[in-house]
Each structure stands twice: as C-alpha cells, then as structure tokens.
Amino acid sequence: MRFATRVNNCADGELLLLSRDGVRGMPMGARWPTLLHAITQWDALMDDAAALSVTLEAGGGDTIDYGGLLAPLPRTWQWLDGSAFANHGALMQKAFNHPPIETDLPLMYQGMSHQFLASHENVALPTEADLIDFEGEFAIVTDDVPMGCSAVDAMDHIRLILLINDWSLRAVAPAEMKTGFGWIQAKPACSAAPIAITPDELGDRWRNGRVCLPLRVAVNGAWFGHPSGEGMDYGFHDLIAHAARTRQLCAGTIIGSGTVSDPDFERVGSTCISERRAIEMITQGKPVTPFLQFGDHVRMTAGTDVSLFGEISQIVTAFRADFDRYESARVSKSVIL
C-alpha cells in the first residue's frame, strides 16, 4: 500500500490511499482521518485499504496534486534517528581526525518530531553561516512496540517506509556533539518524500530490515550521489530493539537510518555534503564542495521508480524573507487541531 497526506484544515492533514502507479488517490475516509491515528490500528486499516485499493486499481479515485501533499506524518510523537552506516562515520573520523566513537551499540539520537516539512516546501533557515547540509536517509514508521521488544519481533512492527532529508547545520553540530547531549540547533525540521509505503511494496528490495535501493541525490540539477540503503550495519529491526530497551515506542514513531553511505563512494557518491568533503579531504587534501547557499535546490528520490516514495524537491531560503509563512503556519496551528 502507498499512503500520502493531503493538506486540509488540520495540522495532521487528511490520509489518502494512492494507486500503485502513484497517479490517483482516494481519502481513506472518516474512520481514518489521519495517518497518525490510523497507524494505531494497523490491521483494521489494512483491511479497509485493501478494499479501497480494488476501486483505485480499477481506475477510481482522483488524480493526485502532489503540490497539495504534506509529509506523510506532518508531525508525530517521536523521531529517533540512527547512524547505521558505519562507513559514513569512518570517513568523517578519518578526514577530520575525530577520535572514533567508542560503542558496541547502534548510534541514535532523538530529534524534533513536531514538524516534518512537505517535499516541495521551501526550507527556511536562519543563516548560511551555519553551513547548511542535507542527509539522505531511509526511515521506518512503527506501530506500538512494547518495552523490551526483541529485534526479531521488531520486524513485525515496521509498518511503513519513508524517504527523509535530515537537514543539518554543520557549523553547530560538532560543538553540540562535544557536549554529549546530542543536537538541538544543528538539527532543524526534517523533510519527507510524499509517499509512505508498506514494506511489501519493495518486494525483494526489502531484505533483512534494509531498503535495498539507491537513494539518489541531486543538487541544483547535478548528480550528487546514489548509494544504496542495503549497507546498514544494523537493520531497522535492530534499531527498534535498541530504542525499545527501556521505553515503549508509540505508534507513529519514526526511526531513521542515518546518512546513507557506501564504501564504494568513488562510484556512487554521497548523500550529504559533509561526507563528500571528508572524501575530498582524504583524496585531495582539502574539502572542495561548498555547503548550501540560499536559493540552492536539493532533490532526493529512491530507486528508479519515482512513484515509490515520490520526490523531495526543495529550495533553501533565508528564514527572515520567509517569515510570513512561518507566522501563518503558526497561527493556523493555533486555531485548529
């Protein structure tokens, strides 16, 4: 199944079921107003979606206006972002002489979850001096996971898969990391591709809790990288079990893979500027690729079939010039729920 969320007068938007080609869609109806609600009753949702799907594949529903779609979960209760590609960390350490991170557990921090930007929305940030970067990631959405859930059992709690851009501010990140407290200022709101898919949509490209597809990044229209999600050192089920050791995870929890990365970087590139700069440091003696400037455009897709997740296609803008959008978003959130 492929789900999307359409803008309406509620902060959580309206849940849609999409056709397999991503062209048409239908609202899931009054029983399933939002994805955040629907994911709490997964089996019943699947029954209703299966019935609707027959209508959709027979040509029912309406053509989807992707410009009217929000993130699949415009907000949720919990966003836990891993860093499960050891290759990414190893490159960063080698390039910048960081001490290796000593841990035999998955790396994970809790990030802001009350706002996921829509795939086409401008990304308004305070200043280029923060060194604006993107991070291409796959992510999964869980239903309710009990505390102490094993990695094996966790596989059944992976309900949806997302494509995420985890915006990162590199001038701030090292100082925050050094405190040991994780990131607040270095991690503003993430963006999400418009379509959330069930794992079965991936067929054999969903293996061992990993999305075995290239994550394709282009900056200002030029190829930047297409490493595969296959190379995670921990699968998403492992990340769930790690997170659930001392807490239950609520339905709607999003868990991220961290920057998708591949040791064959000379061929497949990177999904963040920072890693490319690390590679340049190692291979050329100095970083060359600049961080983003206001007006720059970042596009992310996965695989070759854009109808899988849709695309993230955003321009980075100056926050102050864009202040009205924030103010209006703030006001509309205050009026409705």
Next chain:
Amino acid sequence: MRFATRVNNCADGELLLLSRDGVRGMPMGARWPTLLHAITQWDALMDDAAALSVTLEAGGGDTIDYGGLLAPLPRTWQWLDGSAFANHGALMQKAFNHPPIETDLPLMYQGMSHQFLASHENVALPTEADLIDFEGEFAIVTDDVPMGCSAVDAMDHIRLILLINDWSLRAVAPAEMKTGFGWIQAKPACSAAPIAITPDELGDRWRNGRVCLPLRVAVNGAWFGHPSGEGMDYGFHDLIAHAARTRQLCAGTIIGSGTVSDPDFERVGSTCISERRAIEMITQGKPVTPFLQFGDHVRMTAGTDVSLFGEISQIVTAFRADFDRYESARVSKSVIL
C-alpha cells in the same frame, strides 16, 4: 490558574481547572478537551478559565480524586531537557574525573515526550542493574514560539510550570553520552506532578525565568534534598531562545531545568542519587548511597504548599512483573485517540 488532567477514554485525558487550594476542580468543557489542545489558544483559554475560576472559588466544582489524575500533559510533541545548574555538572566532573564539557551555550537534549507517567503511577523498568536514579526538575510549557525568538520575548511564551522527575539509568548514561548523540536508553519516560500552574501563581517566587522554591525529595520516607530552583545558570527564557534558534517550538513544548542543584549541598542535599554519590566521592573518598531498587519509593514536592504542584509519589517496579499494565496501556492507546 492551576490545571490538571483527568483520566478518560482518550490518550490526552480531560482538562480540569483546579481551585487555588487544589481541593476542588471542574472540567474546562467541550471547547477545551485537552491541555495539549488548549495551550494552542492561550488567551482564549485564560478568558474562559477566569470565568470558571469565579465559580470554583465560590465553592463550585467537585472534590478532586488525585488518584484519577494523569500527568498534566500525558504526552506532548517535544520535551527538551536542559542542564542549567552548572553546580551539578561541576560536582559530577570533579568526583569522577570527567573532562569538563566545553560549551558557552546552555546544555540541552531532546527526550521522549510521548509518555509522561502520572504522579502516583508505578515506574516499571527492566533491571536494577541499569542503576536507577531520579532527577528532580522544574519545567515550563510554551505556547507557539517562532524561530529566532529572543530570550526577552521568550518570557511571554512561558505559559505553565511543572514539577518533573526525569528518571535516569546511570549504568547506560555515560556510554550513550560518550557517543555525542545524547541519551535514548538512559532516559525512559519522565513523571510529572499532577498540577500545572501559571507563573503568576508563584508570585515573587517566579523571578528572572526561575522557580525560586525548594524542590523537596524524599526516598523511602527519608529526606534526600531540598535545593532551590533559583540557582539556574540560565533562566527558562534563555533555554527557550536557545532551542528556538533554528526551529519553531510548537505549543505544548516542555523545557526542563535539569537536575536542581545548589553549591550549599551539605545543607540542602541533592535531587538525584548520582550527585549525592559524587559529593560522597569528594568528601569521603567513595560513593556510599546506593541506586534505587525495585520497591523503593520516591516523593517530590516543591516549596511548602503541596497544593502548588501536588506531589510525585511513586514506587519503582520490575517491568516484567508489571507487564500487563504496559500491555493494557498499549492496547487502550490503540483503540482510542
């Protein structure tokens, strides 16, 4: 105003207004079903609460059953916990030879916000071997805060004050901190005292964005500490401005002070075991006070007037023995929203 949240068939509970003596209360009614909703429309809420308050202070409403109260916000979108008492950090560093944390900014991490335990609820954790500890904190709740909000402007976004116990697992915390990613396993769900108060309820004990009241902790009925919230090195308005530099804060954001701590610890004690052990290390050469065991009881209040926040009074239990409660909570959350 003093607000509380009563259990009903919704995950967010039912919003109540309490009388000034904390004895009686009334539902805020259909316009204000939950605190998480109400805080998005603060001025209108205050108008209606003022009207209801007249009825309450004239003897209206019903006697409150504190056993039926949840946390004021049983769940919310964002929990940002500071560590604003430099004395606490300094003691920990001195006792355990940690390198000092190099930063000229407030310390802050994002913690789990999808579950705040009720003040009387058992605290079910996997194992005593995790070294179970409490942290007494004051916290504030914001309405919508725009990105880039100044510390001065932030003062007006402080809508409610809470008393929080930030449960912490000391065997896990240092390893997670060393990764730089902050804490996941070391920080299970926090607990909250039942009453959320507006800052004016504190009178002159609300000064410069600080709660100038002793936070009183007792373990198994014995005094443990009563340091004042006055000694924060950053006020709550500073913490808001720090958090809002690169993100807007949604209404319902909770920001914590971190462990309340005072350099005059010989007289006023501590609000967490770990700090007391650090003091013992410094003054006696070794830590003496044990971490918590299953069956231990922790009580927290603030000031001398228990009707201000009410009390946190909880027993730590083994998660597996308590598994049914988790399972039933999980199922009920899946059925309603």
